[in-house]
């Protein structure tokens with residue numbers, strides 16, 4: 001666990017970047033620091049690995065005041081990922097990843113074999129190791145950045161807008177990968193972003209900052225979305241706050257009925273009973289099917305609301321893990337359920 | 350002006366010896382120049398206020414005429430190769446210091462920061478990140494310094510340490526143009542070969558600068 005206790009940072013030029021911050025970042029969880037540009041997120045993050053030292057207050061890592069450790073030793077036990085990855089342009093990808101193991105004196109051979117293993121872990125092909133960073137795409141570079149931070153298996157990972165410079169599709173992939181990795185690794189991750197959607201997707205806890213380095217609210221995503229502490233947080237969460245909350249719950253509990261028969265809309269299935277599309281009984285027999293996006297139990301309530309609106313029949317097709325139809329759920333049922341989800345998230349908070 | 354081609358085959362040994370002397374004086378100067386310039390440049394780069402002072406000092410050395418510098422050194426080091434090397438070293442500083450400082454300026458801040466944040470101490474960051482990344486610009490300076498030194502060695506003929514420059518002096522004194530031509534041609538050739546070698550070394554030492562394609 002990382003514990004900030006009344007931490008204040010004032011730079012020599014008089015800027016207060018972090019204002020009396022008390023905050024706990026629980027072990028094995030992702031704590032996201034979110035807020036608009038200049039509100040002190042990076043400074044907060046960099047105080048953890050002593051790239052910046054606080055003006056006053058204490059920061060404890062696993063119970064120990066970080067100022068008591070040697071800065072270089074402390075840093076070798078904390079992974080650090082920055083935007084555009086900060087890779088070393090003159091080292092091959094493999095040697096980039098091997099950096100910290102080499103610093104720790106593992107020896108070249110062991111460091112490189114560990115690096116090769118990590119490239120695989122983050123989903124890069126083995127031959128990427130021989131390349132130089134500029135020979136990779138932006139998304140691949142970020143993966144290398146993550147692999148490099150994980151190389152010596154540090155318990156703590158600091159990530160400063162690591163996916164800020166890649167396009168939205170790749171960003172979503174990288175976020176998914178991070179969540180997948182985190183399931184196995186259970187690192188204590190502090191993740192900085194200015195993107196509230198990213199915060200909601202990734203965070204076990206979200207700390208919202210306001211300009212001047214003030215922490216406004218720190219809560220689990222559902223609580224934050226259901227009960228923002230004040231107008232500032234509510235504004236920051238945006239007009240789609242309700243929909244964002246739906247992205248946090250799944251369809252799992254929603255009842256389903258049999259697919260409609262005999263009405264205007266029928267669900268066309270293939271021989272394995274996988275949905276193909278909606279057939280319009282009022283249209284000519286050879287007109288094309290209208291698209292269906294069948295959902296699994298693990299899909300979010302938000303995608304169900306979306307599909308219920310997009311579906312011409314007003315029904316959401318539900319499938320099992322293999323894509324085989326299990327039933328349908330009506331629009332009205334989904335909307336009722338969504339409203340209840342919102343209320344119960346608020347009540348739990 | 351006629352060239353006596355017959356002179357060449359008879360003087361291969363002499364030409365070889367003078368070329369070797371010439372090269373060794375020039376390379377020693379570049380070597381010592383680097384030895385002095387690297388720490389000076391690192392300090393000037395790290396402590397901004399010293400930058401103007403260090404660059405200014407190396408500029409001032411450069412403005413002293415070379416003959417005058419050799420003469421100034423005579424009482425200390427005499428008519429020795431040391432005098433030539435010390436004098437020429439002083440001249441190499443102007444490009445070596447400047448290019449090293451500029452090379453260090455080109456190092457991306459993110460790379461330096463990443464190195465520190467991963468727990469490298471400052472000297473390790475300097476040797477494993479900053480200097481390698483500054484290498485292309487430093488090497489450009491080394492090339493200029495080497496060619497400059499090769500041409501300056503001839504001036505050290507004035508103190509009897511001129512290498513191939515000795516050939517021009519003898520050629521003028523004996524009114525024997527073949528020697529002058531031989532001296533000029535060999536100096537030129539030496540400079541071209543040295544530069545080609547350095548380009549190759551740089552190419553081999555900085556593979557990341559010429560690997561293309563995403």
Ligand SMILES: Nc1ncnc2c1ncn2[C@@H]1O[C@H](COP(=O)(O)OP(=O)(O)O)[C@@H](O)[C@H]1O
Nearest residue numbers: 011013015017036037038039040041042043044
């Ligand atoms: N080294 C520094 N010296 C002076 N001011 C700084 C320094 N680093 C950051 N700041 C200022 O501190 C404030 C917070 O910066 P930062 O932590 O980078 O914010 P964020 O990461 O949330 O965008 C900003 O006003 C910024 O200009």
Ligand SMILES: [Mg+2]
Nearest residue numbers: 038041042043
């Ligand atoms: Mg920032």
